[in-house]
Amino acid sequence: MTDRIMDEALAWHSAQQSDDCDWDAFALWLEADPRHRDCYDDVALIDRAIEDHRPVLQSVLTPPAPVDMPRVRHRRAIWAMGGLAAALALVFGLSTFAPGRDAAVDYRTGPNESREIALADGSRIHLAAASHLHVAGERQDRLTIEGSAYFDIRHDPARSMVIQAGDQQVSDIGTRFDILTMGRAARIAVAQGVVTVSSPSLASAITLGQGRQLIVDPADGDAEVQTVQANDVGAWREGRLAWDNMPLPLVAADISRYAGRPVAVSPDIAGRRFSGVLVVGDGTALVGDVARLMDLKVADRGSGLLLTGARP
Known part of the structure; x- marks a missing residue:
């Protein structure tokens, strides 16, 4: 690890604390060298540990009462360096050896019902209508x-x-995204x-x-990356559904969760897109x-609805 990589x-x-962070450039930086992700993780881990254990650090690093002696400053500086090292060691000890928990739990919502789920690390998940989330793992790190x-x-x-x-596995480094x-x-x-x-x-x-989405077409399983407006991601939380060049079967899956009945698409229009x-x-x-x-037709099939291009 070089000083340059650490500085970057x-x-x-630091840049990610701002709303105008260039996430595309950040993604390119991560991909440019495997050491970049390792170094970024080290920085984030230290920052996270300090934030989580701020009271411990403050108590350890509180300097002694000032003494009017010329050599005390030097000693205090040495004490501070040693105290910081000891405090960080304590913090990482707490982080590493904290007792695990069995976090396996299922969350379900009905039609037109949503709920917010808080994980132990401060992460939050907003579960949409007619959805199921399974959370497992001692660190709540295995989700379905x-x-x-x-x-x-x-x-x-x-x-x-x-x-x-x-069929998709999504891994993150600290993000806001919709699935x-x-x-x-x-x-x-x-x-x-x-x-x-x-x-x-x-x-x-x-x-x-940021501003990218992956679409997996159910008709052939092909995947494509598209641009998406960041403020449209998770727009359902504000009572609206937004699609841009979306395969019609995915649109049908989306509206099924609110319609209260399954909505399917007939094969003759399965390849069409909707915006x-x-x-x-x-x-x-x-x-x-x-x-x-x-300009489609809706057929009531008893157990659900069918969108078709031909008159049923």
Whole structure:
């Protein structure tokens, strides 16, 4: 690890406290050299440990009462250096040997119902309607999502969080992102930060920065990276659904969670795309809105609704 890499890691860690951080440049910096991620993790780990154990550090580093002697300054400086080292050792000892917890738990929501979930490390997850989140692992670092959720994950280098979304595995370094998954279909959109997505169907892992989304088309399993407006990521939390060139089966999966009934797409229109913004409301009008905007028909099949291009 060089001084240059350390300086860059410190600069990036500081830059992320600002709303105008260049997340694309940060993603490129991480990918440029494996040492970059290691160094950034070291910086973040120290910062996290200091923040979590600030009272301990303050008590250890509180200097003694001033004494009017010329040589005390030098001794105090030596004491401070030793005290900081001891305090950091104590902090990392607390972090490393803190007792684990069995965090395995399931969270479920019904139609038009959402809930906010707080993890032990301060991360927060907003679970969308008709969705299921499974949280497991001693560090709450093994998650599985079915449906949709918005993740606000705190970066912790000591933890490797993996979120299973269908066939996709999403790992983060401290980010805000939204996942929608149903069967083979998936959308991973990043509002802030960087995530890595891997899957058996991908030749290699894909890194997504702010304003990027990965779409997995359920028709053929193909994945593509698109640009997305950061303020549209997780827009459902504000009562609106936003799509840009979205495969119609994914749109159907999205509105199913609010319509209260499964919405499917007939094979004759499965390859079509939809762009638009709809107000959720009570969810009952969403299927009709999509059908009207795309000149489609809606067939009631008893157990669910079918969007089709031909008159049923």
